[in-house]
Amino acid sequence: MQVIYSDALVIGGGLAGLRAAIGMKRRGHDPIVLSLVPPKRSHSAAAQGGMQASLGNTIKGEGDNEDVHFQDTVRGSDWGADQDVARMFVNTAPKAIRELAAWGVPWGRVRGGDHESVIDGKKVTLTEKKEAHGLIAARNFGGTQKWRTCYVSDGTGHSMLYTMSNQAIAENIPVVERAEAISLIHDGERCHGAIVRCLITGELTAYVAKATCIATGGFGRIYRTSTNAVINEGIGAAIALETGIAKLGNMEAVQFHPTGIFPAGILVTEGCRGDGGLLLDNKEHRFMPDYEPEKKELASRDVVSRCMETHIARGNGVQSRFGEHLWLDIRLLGKKHIEGKLREVKEICEYFLGVDPIKQLIPVRPAQHYSMGGVRTDYTGQSPTLKGLFSAGESACWDMHGFNRLGGNSVAETAVAGMIVGETMSEYLESDAGDIKVSTALVKDFLTKQEKELAGYANSKGNRNPFHVIREMQETMSKDVAIFRSEDRLNAAIEKLTELQRQVADIKVNSSAKGANPELMAAYRAPKMLKLALCVAQGALQRTESRGAHFREDYPLRDDANWLNRTLASWKEGDELPSLEYEQLDVKTMEYPPAWRGYGAKEWKEHPETAARQAEVDAVKEKLSDRFAIQNELMPYEHKLPELLRSRNERLGEKEGQ
Amino acid sequence: MSNTIPAKNVEVARKLKFNIYRHNPKDENSKPFFQTYEIDEADSMTLFIALSEIRENLDPTVQFDFVCRAGICGSCAMLVNGRPKLACRTLTKDLPSEVTLAPLPGFELIGDLSVNTGKWMRNMSEHLETWIHNKEKENFNVIEERMDPDKAEEIYELERCVECGCCIAACGTAQMRNDFVGAVGINQLARFSIDPRDDRDDAKFYEVLGTDEGVFGCMTLLGCDDMCPKELPLAQQIAYMRRKMAKAEV
Numbered sequence: 001m002q003v004i005y006s007d008a009l010v011i012g013g014g015l016a017g018l019r020a021a022i023g024m025k026r027r028g029h030d031p032i033v034l035s036l037v038p039p040k041r042s043h044s045a046a047a048q049g050g051m052q053a054s055l056g057n058t059i060k061g062e063g064d065n066e067d068v069h070f071q072d073t074v075r076g077s078d079w080g081a082d083q084d085v086a087r088m089f090v091n092t093a094p095k096a097i098r099e100l101a102a103w104g105v106p107w108g109r110v111r112g113g114d115h116e117s118v119i120d121g122k123k124v125t126l127t128e129k130k131e132a133h134g135l136i137a138a139r140n141f142g143g144t145q146k147w148r149t150c151y152v153s154d155g156t157g158h159s160m161l162y163t164m165s166n167q168a169i170a171e172n173i174p175v176v177e178r179a180e181a182i183s184l185i186h187d188g189e190r191c192h193g194a195i196v197r198c199l200i201t202g203e204l205t206a207y208v209a210k211a212t213c214i215a216t217g218g219f220g221r222i223y224r225t226s227t228n229a230v231i232n233e234g235i236g237a238a239i240a241l242e243t244g245i246a247k248l249g250n251m252e253a254v255q256f257h258p259t260g261i262f263p264a265g266i267l268v269t270e271g272c273r274g275d276g277g278l279l280l281d282n283k284e285h286r287f288m289p290d291y292e293p294e295k296k297e298l299a300s301r302d303v304v305s306r307c308m309e310t311h312i313a314r315g316n317g318v319q320s321r322f323g324e325h326l327w328l329d330i331r332l333l334g335k336k337h338i339e340g341k342l343r344e345v346k347e348i349c350e351y352f353l354g355v356d357p358i359k360q361l362i363p364v365r366p367a368q369h370y371s372m373g374g375v376r377t378d379y380t381g382q383s384p385t386l387k388g389l390f391s392a393g394e395s396a397c398w399d400m401h402g403f404n405r406l407g408g409n410s411v412a413e414t415a416v417a418g419m420i421v422g423e424t425m426s427e428y429l430e431s432d433a434g435d436i437k438v439s440t441a442l443v444k445d446f447l448t449k450q451e452k453e454l455a456g457y458a459n460s461k462g463n464r465n466p467f468h469v470i471r472e473m474q475e476t477m478s479k480d481v482a483i484f485r486s487e488d489r490l491n492a493a494i495e496k497l498t499e500l501q502r503q504v505a506d507i508k509v510n511s512s513a514k515g516a517n518p519e520l521m522a523a524y525r526a527p528k529m530l531k532l533a534l535c536v537a538q539g540a541l542q543r544t545e546s547r548g549a550h551f552r553e554d555y556p557l558r559d560d561a562n563w564l565n566r567t568l569a570s571w572k573e574g575d576e577l578p579s580l581e582y583e584q585l586d587v588k589t590m591e592y593p594p595a596w597r598g599y600g601a602k603e604w605k606e607h608p609e610t611a612a613r614q615a616e617v618d619a620v621k622e623k624l625s626d627r628f629a630i631q632n633e634l635m636p637y638e639h640k641l642p643e644l645l646r647s648r649n650e651r652l653g654e655k656e657g658q
Numbered sequence: 659m660s661n662t663i664p665a666k667n668v669e670v671a672r673k674l675k676f677n678i679y680r681h682n683p684k685d686e687n688s689k690p691f692f693q694t695y696e697i698d699e700a701d702s703m704t705l706f707i708a709l710s711e712i713r714e715n716l717d718p719t720v721q722f723d724f725v726c727r728a729g730i731c732g733s734c735a736m737l738v739n740g741r742p743k744l745a746c747r748t749l750t751k752d753l754p755s756e757v758t759l760a761p762l763p764g765f766e767l768i769g770d771l772s773v774n775t776g777k778w779m780r781n782m783s784e785h786l787e788t789w790i791h792n793k794e795k796e797n798f799n800v801i802e803e804r805m806d807p808d809k810a811e812e813i814y815e816l817e818r819c820v821e822c823g824c825c826i827a828a829c830g831t832a833q834m835r836n837d838f839v840g841a842v843g844i845n846q847l848a849r850f851s852i853d854p855r856d857d858r859d860d861a862k863f864y865e866v867l868g869t870d871e872g873v874f875g876c877m878t879l880l881g882c883d884d885m886c887p888k889e890l891p892l893a894q895q896i897a898y899m900r901r902k903m904a905k906a907e908v
Contacts, residue, residue, distance in 0.1 A: 041725045177777070351747040
């Protein structure tokens with residue numbers, strides 16, 4: 001039995017995992033990072049449009065600060081977010097972006113003076129302040145009051161990931177590439193590391209660590225049509241679930257991105273709409289103002305996606321041999337803008353569609369995009385039920401996104417959560433809680449169990465192709481657990497998924513080839529992915545309301561009276577379905593009590609305590625004038641941040657307290 | 659709507675014949691050979707779709723690497739009829755009906771079409787120190803250092819490299835000497851050399867680039883420049899760094 005010991009095991013080499021590892025290394029600990037692929041190939045690289053941080057440097061970002069970013073994030077979440085976490089996030093985002101600037105990200109910069117822009121379909125001239133020249137610029141994105149999305153052309157994730165990965169190399173952090181954690185080692189109370197399969201040799205190794213962090217990204221590949229990379233199969237979240245002790249939060253909250261190119265499902269950035277692009281139907285009519293007069297194309301993603309699907313259902317879709325779609329029109333932005341700030345979009349259109357977006361329309365339809373759910377953690381990033389297990393980034397339900405994430409808040413979360421969790425894991429390692437007493441017998445048990453399971457697929461008497469099981473699961477999810485949900489369809493989906501789960505026993509791996517063995521990989525991933533799919537479907541069935549991206553046709557209203565809570569899913573070994581329980585959100589302690597989002601549905605069922613809390617909030621705002629004092633009075637959170645990240649953020653022209 | 663369009667659902671345009679390089683270096687009995695698979699071509703079929711279909715329906719053992727399948731991550735570079743390309747954004751309609759696929763040369767073979775570019779790139783990065791060298795301690799609480807907007811764009815132009823390895827596969831020197839840092843490495847140092855945040859001077863870059871493993875190993879065959887899927891100005895960057903290094907020497 002090969003055992004490798006370290007202070008911390010970070011599973012996942014994208015932005016969140018690498019940043020957490022850097023934080024621990026800087027505090028004198030020795031983390032090891034595992035990555036399915038070379039870290040620079042992580043899905044973080046695909047984030048095109050940008051990262052939200054309230055720097056307020058541009059003229060359209062003037063007056064932006066943590067408070068405005070906080071409000072947008074909570075509203076975007078449809079009040080499903082943990083408001084403490086949202087506060088911790090907005091305070092750290094400017095630090096994250098400035099740190100990345102110092103490490104080498106070539107953020108787009110403000111050019112003082114006049115420049116042309118497109119707002120609401122019209123050309124306008126904006127005049128940037130001279131004193132802001134050379135500071136980090138920002139573009140517009142959906143669901144935000146200010147232009148807050150900082151960018152590097154439309155290769156923001158690429159630049160951030162290369163910089164982060166290079167920084168990890170500079171700090172001498174070992175990254176084990178092509179390694180997959182397939183089971184967590186634990187004693188029922190505490191996590192001790194993971195059993196890891198080498199995707200080059202096929203060998204299993206036990207990685208024993210004092211603290212373990214899951215930073216494996218989302219699980220979009222449980223859907224057939226997804227903008228996610230093919231590695232986003234959610235195995236990190238699944239192995240946490242399979243402990244039976246760690247829980248997953250809000251798995252039914254799955255975001256669909258309005259502009260997946262059709263039919264491939266490859267993403268074109270929200271920056272297209274942020275920079276002024278429009279959505280058109282089969283008559284080339286701009287339909288978004290008909291549904292959403294307030295924010296039009298720039299409402300939040302759940303709202304725009306639903307409007308698009310509704311518009312198609314009403315017979316306004318463009319017919320094609322693969323089905324129906326709508327158009328994205330960025331022609332009005334002009335050649336220079338498209339070739340400069342939307343070059344990746346142009347390349348994708350040319351290579352995958354044979355379309356030149358400078359002159360032609362882009363066929364689009366919503367596609368699965370983001371997993372708001374994941375490993376439930378407390379504000380420190382640690383699982384409340386399985387000690388020593390942390391999670392950061394998309395794999396976590398930390399939970400700043402609630403039921404809908406705003407564009408530009410995900411790469412921001414990766415860097416920010418990486419900073420926070422790197423610190424909280426360090427604190428854990430330095431405390432008595434960090435000490436481990438793990439028996440090699442326990443480690444051996446976990447290793448042997450995995451060896452047996454893997455060997456089982458080769459000795460199976462059945463003859464089921466694992467790729468086909470996965471495909472059927474994906475088709476079921478895309479058909480019945482997608483943008484519009486209802487009791488009938490969810491029940492049908494659960495029945496199908498449960499049947500597929502039984503068929504897992506019939507999966508046969510024909511090849512015993514040494515090495516990576518892609519057939520075996522599909523075989524052991526299939527049951528894990530099915531468990532996640534069932535958590536999504538079951539959570540969606542039980543939640544009889546509509547909130548953010550979770551929309552029930554049979555329960556169209558947001559129901560704060562009954563559902564202002566977070567779904568927790570756990571899985572007992574041998575069960576066919578997850579066990580669900582609910583964690584209440586406390587209106588009485590919210591800094592921002594539930595209200596209308598400013599776009600989308602104007603009705604909801606109110607929580608009985610909302611009005612009283614709103615009155616308290618109004619009274620505090622009446623009494624105090626300093627924004628920090630108001631904030632602190634309503635919902636003190638600073639003590640929850642690691643010491644390193646507590647300071648205030650400096651802004652151009654901002655005076656203390658305004 | 660589907661990410662992988664099953665060929666059976668559409669009108670058949672052509673039968674495609676794929677000759678795929680097969681070899682498992684972990685198996686001492688494995689000898690390299692080309693295995694042939696036939697599938698029906700579909701509309702907008704990419705090599706990602708074709709290879710996924712082969713693996714899902716014809717042969718589950720074929721090894722290849724895709725991650726983003728959108729031309730962004732650089733995982734899927736391979737030789738397509740002898741030329742290094744990103745397979746995910748290569749449309750079958752642009753290829754003849756018989757296609758030969760082989761792994762990129764110049765990298766350790768993992769199996770079939772899969773090679774270990776990650777190991778190569780990490781070595782290169784450690785050797786050249788491809789990160790910002792800055793002695794000043796960063797303070798993320800205060801307003802960021804200013805940078806000229808044109809300079810930021812100029813840096814991003816060179817930073818668009820996805821480390822796919824096509825330039826190494828297309829490089830005469832890299833095929834002859836495995837310590838050559840290649841266009842990918844030289845371009846990355848060119849990126850840091852124009853970045854005002856990096857303290858290193860030409861003499862410092864000379865230590866790692868002023869050798870035959872660096873800029874003086876280049877034979878100017880321009881394969882890197884021809885084959886870069888991101889159309890980076892690699893030949894220009896090599897010439898630029900070579901000129902700087904030649905000056906730094908005197």
